[in-house]
Amino acid sequence: MRLEQLYHLVEVAKYNSISIAAERIYITQPAVSASISKLEDELGVLLFKRTTKGAYPTDIGQTIIEAAEEILQKVDFIKELANTSALAGNVTIATIPSMCDKIMPHVLSFLKEAHPGISVSLHVGESIQVLNHIQSGTADIGIVIMTEEIQEKNIYFEKLFHDEFLIYVGKNSPLANKQSVTLQEALEYPVVAYNDEFSRNNGGITSLLKKYSSPKISFRFDNFEMIKRTVSQGTFISFFPKFMSKNDVYQLSHEIVPIAIQDVTLDITIALIWAKRHVFSAAEKEFIAILKSFCEETIVEDCS
Incomplete structure (x- = not known):
């Protein structure tokens, strides 16, 4: 059993799709499929039910996926301990347009100045489009106006202001x-x-x-x-x-x-959203910390 197999396992579960997972982690679909099959052979259990609509965890598969997520979180934590002074990686964000007018330019400028190794990919769209980006995996962090349409069971959210x-x-x-x-x-x-x-x-x-x-x-x-x-x-x-x-x-x-x-x-609530299966990287955690700090200092104080 290798860490990359656990990573493939978690990614397939995140999107309920081997093809989308392969696209997101930049390897071929047969390679991901073979990695999952070898892991199933090694463990002696079926991890996913493959259908024409996607790949869905079995009961034992879900338990193993949750354990794999915990292991990968610990691996990320170890990496952070070893390299806290030089954060790197890509942060993929989807946000409502209004955040790009005042807030995001300041946040991204501060992030880049503090951590030159971090790159950012930004999608801009209305709240429903942002939700679609999170659900499809084309973005890992979303910023939306919370409405009843965003209350999705596979999505976590956290208020910004x-x-x-x-x-x-x-x-x-x-x-x-x-x-x-x-x-x-x-x-x-x-x-x-x-x-x-x-x-x-x-x-x-x-x-x-x-x-x-x-x-x-x-x-x-x-x-x-x-x-x-x-x-x-x-x-x-x-x-x-x-x-x-x-x-x-x-x-x-x-x-x-x-x-x-x-x-x-x-009245509205501006909030962060992310898929429940997503595990934040060190770079993503740093972006969120800077974003929260900026919103608290500039938005919340203005309203108080």
Whole structure:
């Protein structure tokens, strides 16, 4: 029995697929299949039920997988003890777009400066897309807006911070002098949406507003700068998380006014998610520690 066989075992269980596991660890599917078969022969038990839909652990297989995960965690810990001064490896992240506007650039810059050996792959999408990345294994760490759609039994989650959605209006909007408005008042104005907001349930603000009136969408952009510029020049509105308002140049110059919704709760929780079978590497743990610290110092303190 070799450590690489245990690693293959855990990876196949993570994705319930030999082919996806092989793709994720950059070896051929026959090599992974042979590794699992040899381990089954050595142990004298069937570890997976192979079907046309995937590979699923048997009862004894599940017990052995859990033991293998514990062994691999101990191996990672030993590696950390031997090399704490020079963290290295790849961190694969999927995140909602709003985190890329203010938070992620600072976090990744700090991470790279402290640990030049760590590389990062970043996928950007709405919360449901982030969940799909975690479930498919194309990302190991996700950052989402928690809604009922994200409550998935094979996913762990941990809160980063609480926030709320506001509406942004231009300085010449009839709403600009109000501190708060009702949702109905806000939705009387045309909306500039981010990407496919409100066209399908992708989580976030779409999920929060799905039981209310549908917004009147005038434009869709996949660029926050374009959205804010358009809002600033007309009577449009757009929905943004409050944490994106800090030091925003459009608000500092009074081109855009953020306004709270008074009659509908648009509170949100930004959270980390990851697959229950995923074992964090030392590099991933360091990224999470830096991210939490930054959110606590810049977001939580602003809200307190």
